[in-house]
Amino acid sequence: MSHLKERQQKNCLNCNAQVHGKYCHICGQENVEPAESLWHLITHFFNDITHFDGKFFSTLKLLVFKPGFLSAEYKQGRRHNYLNPVRMYVFTSFAFFLLFFSMVKVDEAMFINRSSTNVLRAIAEEDNEATLAIYKTVDSTDAHSFKEISRALNNGWSLSKEAFKHRIDSFQNVDNRNNSRSPLQVMARMDSARYDATAQVVADMDSSTFRSFTKIINGGAPMSRQSFAFYMDSARQSGTTVFGKYYKSRAHYDSLQAAGAQKHGWLKRLIAHRTFEIRDKMRADDGKIMRNIFDIMLHYFPQMLFLSLPLFAFVLKLLYYRHKEFYFVAHGIYSIHLYIFYFIGLAAMLLVNKLSDVFNTGMVGVSILIIFLILSIYEYKAMRNYYGQGRAVTILKFLLAGWARFTIIFILFTFFLLFSFLKI
Numbered sequence: 075m076s077h078l079k080e081r082q083q084k085n086c087l088n089c090n091a092q093v094h095g096k097y098c099h100i101c102g103q104e105n106v107e108p109a110e111s112l113w114h115l116i117t118h119f120f121n122d123i124t125h126f127d128g129k130f131f132s133t134l135k136l137l138v139f140k141p142g143f144l145s146a147e148y149k150q151g152r153r154h155n156y157l158n159p160v161r162m163y164v165f166t167s168f169a170f171f172l173l174f175f176s177m178v179k180v181d182e183a184m185f186i187n188r189s190s191t192n193v194l195r196a197i198a199e200e201d202n203e204a205t206l207a208i209y210k211t212v213d214s215t216d217a218h219s220f221k222e223i224s225r226a227l228n229n230g231w232s233l234s235k236e237a238f239k240h241r242i243d244s245f246q247n248v249d250n251r252n253n254s255r256s257p258l259q260v261m262a263r264m265d266s267a268r269y270d271a272t273a274q275v276v277a278d279m280d281s282s283t284f285r286s287f288t289k290i291i292n293g294g295a296p297m298s299r300q301s302f303a304f305y306m307d308s309a310r311q312s313g314t315t316v317f318g319k320y321y322k323s324r325a326h327y328d329s330l331q332a333a334g335a336q337k338h339g340w341l342k343r344l345i346a347h348r349t350f351e352i353r354d355k356m357r358a359d360d361g362k363i364m365r366n367i368f369d370i371m372l373h374y375f376p377q378m379l380f381l382s383l384p385l386f387a388f389v390l391k392l393l394y395y396r397h398k399e400f401y402f403v404a405h406g407i408y409s410i411h412l413y414i415f416y417f418i419g420l421a422a423m424l425l426v427n428k429l430s431d432v433f434n435t436g437m438v439g440v441s442i443l444i445i446f447l448i449l450s451i452y453e454y455k456a457m458r459n460y461y462g463q464g465r466a467v468t469i470l471k472f473l474l475a476g477w478a479r480f481t482i483i484f485i486l487f488t489f490f491l492l493f494s495f496l497k498i
Contacts, residue, residue: 133157142459145408170417219283324350370494389478
């Protein structure tokens with residue numbers, strides 16, 4: 075109720091109905107003077123917030139400590155004293171994803187760029203024995219020869235031996251040595267323009283310089299010119315397999331389609347063309363591609379969970395198809411309350427992980443396992459309290475519902491992953 079002066083006129087300003095009393099019996103609007111002060115606006119704002127907060131926390135307390143109770147209350151029509159489930163889901167999911175996106179970042183170290191610009195990074199990621207062999211080769215190579223070698227490794231720019239080692243050390247500080255590709259393999263994945271320029275520098279090397287160069291990029295093992303050329307030719311095959319068939323390029327694929335040798339519909343052609351585009355991008359810089367995909371998938375996570383809600387409710391409808399009193403929306407309300415509790419549990423996992431990093435406790439695995447067990451026990455209790463079946467039947471349906479939810483999220487994840495590939 076506001077503290078504004080009541081209007082003398084008895085027509086509703088909102089719907090123009092005749093008002094009997096303080097409130098309109100048609101639309102519910104209070105019949106007060108429309109002019110209000112700034113102070114009233116501010117106090118009204120804070121009253122709404124505190125009213126929402128009070129209802130939210132009292133509802134949240136019941137949701138956490140009385141599994142299934144709120145869903146049963148909603149089904150029975152007792153709703154006024156509790157926050158609306160949809161509003162609560164929106165607020166809770168917003169708070170969770172605000173926390174989620176503030177803590178989960180696309181870390182550069184997760185997707186080390188293995189492109190042509192980072193042959194030096196690949197050298198840095200070799201094991202210690204190979205790194206020592208590389209440094210030994212660098213030290214034993216004369217300055218003029220090393221200048222040519224560094225040009226081949228650094229996109230045409232020469233480096234001194236000290237600068238070369240400094241670059242390697244700086245890359246090693248990234249502390250990411252899980253790269254499965256050797257510097258030689260990385261060089262084979264260069265884009266055409268960079269590879270052609272590098273190949274010309276390599277071709278102009280004398281035998282001694284070339285031997286030192288191959289020792290550096292091949293973990294201390296020298297290569298002959300024939301072996302180097304054979305490896306590069308075989309590794310740089312630019313073909314791509316699409317729908318089980320090998321094509322040299324997109325032009326090769328399109329020529330077969332135009333000649334009628336193969337006939338794909340518009341959807342298959344779209345997928346094929348995107349496959350060639352993505353493959354070309356990955357050859358140039360697969361690290362950047364993977365970072366982009368991971369970032370897109372993170373931002374689709376809220377939509378993925380939201381879409382899984384009605385699908386999970388449908389699964390519950392199938393599991394309890396004999397219980398006609400549980401209509402589809404009733405299953406949906408139960409699913410919403412369950413998802414809200416899962417948001418709380420996932421938020422707790424994020425905070426535990428963050429605190430473990432800050433205080434270096436090393437207990438993050440045990441803590442997350444405990445939270446996971448709490449989530450599982452809560453879901454079982456909520457299902458048993460809400461649907462009112464025995465332990466054995468509830469456990470069976472709990473397991474089936476969990477498997478179905480995992481399958482739904484996996485299918486949605488696969489769909490959004492494919493969609494992410496199409497967007498990059």
